[in-house]
Amino acid sequence: MSTMQEVAKKAGVSKATVSRVLSGKGYVSEATRKQVFAAIEAAGYRPNLLARNLATSTSQCIGMVVTNTLYSGSYFSEILSQAAKKVEESGRQLILVDGKHSAQQEREAIEFLLDLRCDAIILYPRFLTIDDMDDIIEQTRQPIMVVNRRLRKHPSHAVFCDHKGSAFNAAMALIERGHQKIAFITGSLDSPTAQERLAGYKEALRQAAIAIEPQRIVEGKWTPACGAKAVAALLANNVAFSALIASNDDMAVGALKQLTQAGLRVPNDVSLLGFDDIPVAPFLLPALSSVKDPVTGMIHEVINRLISMLDGGDMTPQQAFISELVLRESVADAAS
Amino acid sequence: MSTMQEVAKKAGVSKATVSRVLSGKGYVSEATRKQVFAAIEAAGYRPNLLARNLATSTSQCIGMVVTNTLYSGSYFSEILSQAAKKVEESGRQLILVDGKHSAQQEREAIEFLLDLRCDAIILYPRFLTIDDMDDIIEQTRQPIMVVNRRLRKHPSHAVFCDHKGSAFNAAMALIERGHQKIAFITGSLDSPTAQERLAGYKEALRQAAIAIEPQRIVEGKWTPACGAKAVAALLANNVAFSALIASNDDMAVGALKQLTQAGLRVPNDVSLLGFDDIPVAPFLLPALSSVKDPVTGMIHEVINRLISMLDGGDMTPQQAFISELVLRESVADAAS
DNA sequence: TTGTATGCGTTATCAG
């Protein structure tokens, strides 16, 4: 790899001049500018970003930490895709790093990004606790935004969906259509998201004065296979249900598959929510779909805040206030 | 952020000694080692990876370029997940950057990684042509491996699945079960993968002396929505078919949904291939599932080669030969 | 408008 020094020699100027040409900062005559570009071309020169970042102590990168156990399904893809697009718009690069499978490793991933001198960090946590994250935010210079959690000390550093509310709305919608026996497939119960969605379902039943039957609640692990197994279990145990809520799209797909396989006809009139832009399944309610728009909203908000912190120093007080509201509304819209 | 210099001062030693302690290289007395660790702790010191990488001219990172238009569906997640795990095993970090939406931008993403002095690059291309990639490989010092393409000049730098063969096998399996009217939902026809799968389907019909009906072939754009639309179109046009092949899982899901919605009973005995580990759909054949194992195989092979190039210099000639064979076989297995 | 000198935080090569 040729260096700036070599380009300078070829062009008959100094390193500083080459640097000026490249950065566009400072005055350079048109003549030497051309010479320099020619030399760059001839040498096949590419700047060393490590050196540049070291010198400027900014990497123009935004790091993102996600556990690889979450690298599956359309939910993650959506998050990553939205994040990449927004970061791209801001002229920066998104770097994704694996949070692996423990709180300790999630912490290490964050430290790795800090060691790389990333300008900011997006944390989509799986193992770290609220308190852990509050501490980390406190101890870190770089802006950190947390997705999908509610922080205690630094609420403005987090954006989240109202999972409980959306599950509540979903269950309510079914109840209003006359369903009384509503089965529920939850995600892994060690996940806060799963717990909140389950709570929303229970709350809806409670408000409608419908007894909560433990048999109607089956735990899955977010995958299509688990959705299918859950339905199989319900059927095998002769659990009666006229409607079903799955806690995410992937399990909904598996459940749908198992239902049709079992020869169950699915009524057409109960198509409530969408999977991508199509109604997924009569009779089947992928709760996650109801937060699909909010997901993109969350990510956009996260990155907007990060960037305003990077560019304009601190977050505006207003910003912290408004976004939660917006997200809540969009959840409500999607579910209604 | 405190620097090594500050730690050195705190510990009453020189930078060099601190560096030795951290790297474990060179001789340091146990006493000073302890002092240094204490100072590190006290200062809350973290090494600056930019500086380290600049000095060693190695980043311990492997870069990966993927267009964000491919950041969707379980296929991408699977690739990323496998890649992250393998790279992690090798003690390196995987950095994902966006190839955006043109050949030019894919090229720029590669250059960005080179500028970061990544040790190696994984390219999962969408827009670059074979010739482009052959050129880039030629002009670049760092090892580059291409996923899912067949290169001309540097075949050992690419690993691919036999898409045509797997689609052929899928169609053949249906034909052997007595189906004559097999509909086919292709992916975007500007994608080589889609073209190859379509070719496999056609080849199978040809060998079975079944006429190819253009009406039975519908183009989608890889999403569930498109799968649903495709089925709706087939039904609306009264196209007769007793079996259906979708070119990927996502479209298969949409198709399944539309079929059940239309009240079509799906026979139980034609469950051929799996979606994750469950049979997806009677009567529905998600071709992509048939290459799910090969996908993980591809990625593993890609990273193995990269690492052996990094550690052991060049690839073994043997390696280039064997892997293609392995992949072909696993495709055949999955489809049989 | 351009060149010189210094700093960014490490690693590595020398002497001591």
Next chain:
DNA sequence: CTGATAACGCATACAA
């Protein structure tokens, strides 16, 4: 065993 000191490649304040 340890400490100066020179790279690493670039940016930038300061001179010229």
